[in-house]
Amino acid sequence: MSYDVLVVSAHPDDAEVQMGGTLVKLVDEGLRVLLVDLCDGEPSDFAEPGVRVAQAMRAAAILGVERVFLGGQDRLLADTQAMRLEVARLIRLHRPRLVFGTTNATIHPDHAVAGPLLSAAVFLARLDHWARVPGGELLTGTEPWNVERLFFPHCKMEPPWGNDLAFAVDVSATYDRKRAAINEYGSIFRVEEGDRLLTFYEAEDAYFGRLFGVAYAEIFKSHSPLLVASPTVFLPGLHA
């Protein structure tokens, strides 16, 4: 089975908070999206083990995406060759054109690990001849795959971005579904009581939305410079 988009995050809820509105837009464009959570997010603050994963699956359903967990240990996530190869294997298996991940993280140690891990996996996925590499067995039986673009949504817990963002996505039309997905996470947010983090997360999306004259926007950096066919890709509706 192939996916058009892979989002590799440290924890369940990272993808939703960072780019939930964009995910819904991608799904609405007809793309198939797979979320890959390196950890299962345990322990969580307000629930027993297992609850957060169930919430994450419901959140994925709301967004219209699928989701897998790779079994890393939340808080103590390690950047191992085995995990790099496992992510590379998923990339080769699902052959996405777009991959999303983490960059420039200095606050949460799991985020700091997730960025270089994913960049490495994207690189390794496009190489051949793994049968000749000790430890490369995991990738034999899959074909090399070259991801077209690796983008990094902003993680709101990490240092704030300003003029150094690469682009923003208008998510005004899909923000309700983003909020609904996030609100599934009763294990980590006090949704009913106006959770402090949720309020902050929405404030960031509202700020960047207003900066561009829309209601909500999510912001991104790019792993490598952007090539476009024409500057008119930045003119909405021009050729519609």
Add this chain to the structure above:
Amino acid sequence: MSYDVLVVSAHPDDAEVQMGGTLVKLVDEGLRVLLVDLCDGEPSDFAEPGVRVAQAMRAAAILGVERVFLGGQDRLLADTQAMRLEVARLIRLHRPRLVFGTTNATIHPDHAVAGPLLSAAVFLARLDHWARVPGGELLTGTEPWNVERLFFPHCKMEPPWGNDLAFAVDVSATYDRKRAAINEYGSIFRVEEGDRLLTFYEAEDAYFGRLFGVAYAEIFKSHSPLLVASPTVFLPGLHA
């Protein structure tokens, strides 16, 4: 008459939008604050000439500050030696410890002018012997004055800041008065109808507030590196 704080802005409403909450805090600390608007803000979108100045005076009254206008032409503000010396003269006259202004402006041409103009004025204000300088007559009769700190609040129309801000001020407790002051500007904002700019301005203050775990914050850069007596100045309440 002396002031503790001078805020030199291009237009009436710049000081309020950029740092209205901070201004109220300064006033509440017992400091005397003077706003210096280089232009009078004419023409304005929604009112006849003269209305905006009257609104600006009411806004100043709400904030508890005083205000003067220097007669520059809005939109076509020029960085002249005369204007530099005039601002320097005000600095020498009022002898403020703190001055606030504009930096890194690339959108509004008046903002782009106001920054270097003010930096120059702050420098010129501390020099002596103006009687020997052709054109320096404006400063004779005033004593040299050395401003301690020149800070730059973020202008929300200009490029966004992220991790490059120097510090933020918690303005949660004074935000109502900031909003009330801004709302006086019916000549330029459609206050009743949820003006697009006002919504954006508040979104920025809310975003940076939430980033620091408070309701509202205003953000600043500094003209020169900060010297403190101890890192404990960043620990609220330590020595209270």
Add this chain to the structure above:
Amino acid sequence: MSYDVLVVSAHPDDAEVQMGGTLVKLVDEGLRVLLVDLCDGEPSDFAEPGVRVAQAMRAAAILGVERVFLGGQDRLLADTQAMRLEVARLIRLHRPRLVFGTTNATIHPDHAVAGPLLSAAVFLARLDHWARVPGGELLTGTEPWNVERLFFPHCKMEPPWGNDLAFAVDVSATYDRKRAAINEYGSIFRVEEGDRLLTFYEAEDAYFGRLFGVAYAEIFKSHSPLLVASPTVFLPGLHA
């Protein structure tokens, strides 16, 4: 008459060298493009006065664009309010969605002037009530116009860009026409003899092309962060 695209440059040949391939792409997309040269490029190294302008007109014809000259003095270009308003007038008259200009120029003094001048003009063009502004007569009789995007192609004479570029445009398919347009400028390049500058200019386009896996690319920065409807605007052919 309206244009979709305005390119405001200091000299004839700037637009061709910086973004000639992109211009042809825009024209091929059906957009109407006007080049605005602030100076007429006199004196030129290898020809009598007047020759360069004629060459510039032929180059424009090759690209499929139109061209006007604003009469500034090459080498001594000044950033005057009159010139700002004249450019703003052209923007209001022609109502382009895209404007291109210069940024971060520190080598050629005319380039250093052209950037802030254009940024100011783009801002002034969207304001109303010019009849009430002393010196604003030039803009009365035209309607405010809000340019959607202001982009800056790289000027190859100015400091090199690397990872700080915002996006690149694949101009492989239109490079022949770019080269043909540039080759018209016998007044400033020794086309027949492998001109040193022309060789350099093409080397930059070839380098950035190869960086992205194509033959030639032109690189751009943006005056403000980019908003897109979806990250899929960076996936060529996705929805074709």
Add this chain to the structure above:
Amino acid sequence: MSYDVLVVSAHPDDAEVQMGGTLVKLVDEGLRVLLVDLCDGEPSDFAEPGVRVAQAMRAAAILGVERVFLGGQDRLLADTQAMRLEVARLIRLHRPRLVFGTTNATIHPDHAVAGPLLSAAVFLARLDHWARVPGGELLTGTEPWNVERLFFPHCKMEPPWGNDLAFAVDVSATYDRKRAAINEYGSIFRVEEGDRLLTFYEAEDAYFGRLFGVAYAEIFKSHSPLLVASPTVFLPGLHA
């Protein structure tokens, strides 16, 4: 026992050289300070094993602080989950409002390790439910603790800082005690003979002091942007 301040360094003498003057100021303000040295600094150039630790204890006594060693291997310090948790445990045990550490180190490999290790530990210290984390036993029995500020003094062996410093502390009044503490380290500095490194270290403090118009200053970056109650925290003596 609780401490107000924790300083986590790679080696004995790092804390003294980087921020010895500031440490004395903190002590003089009545704060309790604990130095945590990840390594014991062996081998040292000019003494047998054990001498450096004794010198470090005497230096701590001069500064008025306490000191513990965590047993990492100097030169080969490793960023392990065990060491992260051990530092997190100390943070939870001692509940400091301020923590100091290392950033942007590219010269000494132990410094390069110490920065991310400490950032991770500060984050982990504020999490709960460690009993449910495999490997998290070390933190059970301690309560979550949220450090208010994580600051990084400049390590003089690492790349020089300029305008990118966040703030400086005036240490003129406490410099004698800083120098006395450093001079204890006869195992690594040739104190009597005008050690080359000692001369350099003092030159940096003198340079930044003079930059701010005082005799000596130590410089710092901050792990996250600074929030203050008012810009007047930068005006010494205002409310005294």
Add this chain to the structure above:
Amino acid sequence: MSYDVLVVSAHPDDAEVQMGGTLVKLVDEGLRVLLVDLCDGEPSDFAEPGVRVAQAMRAAAILGVERVFLGGQDRLLADTQAMRLEVARLIRLHRPRLVFGTTNATIHPDHAVAGPLLSAAVFLARLDHWARVPGGELLTGTEPWNVERLFFPHCKMEPPWGNDLAFAVDVSATYDRKRAAINEYGSIFRVEEGDRLLTFYEAEDAYFGRLFGVAYAEIFKSHSPLLVASPTVFLPGLHA
């Protein structure tokens, strides 16, 4: 046996592509150069195991340098204390004044590892008393060695550099030998068919050459700021 220059790279061909022209210049100046490849570059795309190493030895012969391999696993290179000490041992053994390596790599995971590994090795090489360090046996029997300069050539697969390069070396006169050396690598480049990567690599050297008015140049950053005896070191031929 001593070398004047050590180049520590992740893979055979890195040194040639990044700085082959500079290597020939160093050799032509009479310096002895040793290439240290952390991996042997297996598997390669177009040849059986062992072929690439033989090609690398021929490439070294063309450049006039010697070459050793350290046995790391290509694609999965790990930054271990053992490898750091092994590189430090080579530095102490060969006592080079100049060392070259990798910096700021975010694309190829082996490059990302090689940079910090080499910086650490350069640091460790100058320390004494390894007999007292557990694990430091590898360095006993060699004398401390202080490398004068650690430079980083640009790796063309990694993010592009612009104005942030430290210096460029004119390699026009030695480019033929660089090309000949690279062309030995039939195991990884389709030399006969105009390999896409080779075309790109040469485009970068041609671009930076033309930027400086020569045919080809290679670009470098420096691990620490540059000290010169006089600015006239930048004036070729002045004192010849």
Add this chain to the structure above:
Amino acid sequence: MSYDVLVVSAHPDDAEVQMGGTLVKLVDEGLRVLLVDLCDGEPSDFAEPGVRVAQAMRAAAILGVERVFLGGQDRLLADTQAMRLEVARLIRLHRPRLVFGTTNATIHPDHAVAGPLLSAAVFLARLDHWARVPGGELLTGTEPWNVERLFFPHCKMEPPWGNDLAFAVDVSATYDRKRAAINEYGSIFRVEEGDRLLTFYEAEDAYFGRLFGVAYAEIFKSHSPLLVASPTVFLPGLHA
């Protein structure tokens, strides 16, 4: 008469303070050096008009350089086309290989003017056909001249530099003559009483000297990236 080196500064004493030690080194290498002061430095704090110029001439004699004044007004220096052309004329007349000036100045308004003014003059100096340029008469009768390198010494009054400096020059051996030259300026420094500024200036040179392991160093940026014949230009004594 020709000079090898031109130093274009805003005020007498700028060249001495910024790069006096380097100037002596250049003179000792046999280069002819001309200082060009845009202003005459009046009024000065501690002397009557005219005294400072006489002091400046004595300082130049100590350094072994010559000096001219261009008559700009200290404090109110303006960046005019006439001044740009006058500096360009001096460059064409004296045909220096090296030019030194100011960059990134935001404190003293004269410094802020001097940088762009000089960059423009360096550019204009290499153009031909000035007889055809209205206002270009000043340059007719002189031949175009292409300066090889434009370097910027650090002005100690302006924001501090750190790792962003391009190179430093070891001035330990010539520092006595630098100090002697600066000490001539009794009109602006209280030399006998340990002037605060002089102490600061020497602290910067001592700091950067110690950073490189020498007694004193002066630091520089470059207007464009550096091209060298070989990295061995950074190895003192290699080919001696």
